[in-house]
Amino acid sequence: QNEKELQDVVKQQEEKMLQLINKSGEVMRLKAEVSELKRLLQLAETEAKVLWEEMRAKDHQVDTTYVQERVMLRREVDKLRLLLVEKENENIRLTDKY
Secondary structure (H helix, E strand, O other): HHHHHHHHHHHHHHHHHHHHHHHHHHHHHHHHHHHHHHHHHHHHHHHHHHHHHHHHHHHHOOHHHHHHHHHHHHHHHHHHHHHHHHHHHHHHHHHHOO
């Protein structure tokens, strides 16, 4: 009976260790994803700044296609910011949980 209880305890510990390993992998994946999102955000912000500078230089000679592209880039930046915040929150939640 003691041997059976010991085997059960060992099995439970092994399952817990596997769960922790899986969670650790998930945290590492999320960190990599956050890093990639930050990189994409930085690229989008740089593009938006360049476009804004070009808009200022052109004064009143504004091309509507150009403005539409600029708006699309600004939306992409905002979307990336939101994704970054969501992933950081998820990462914090997982870190706090484990």
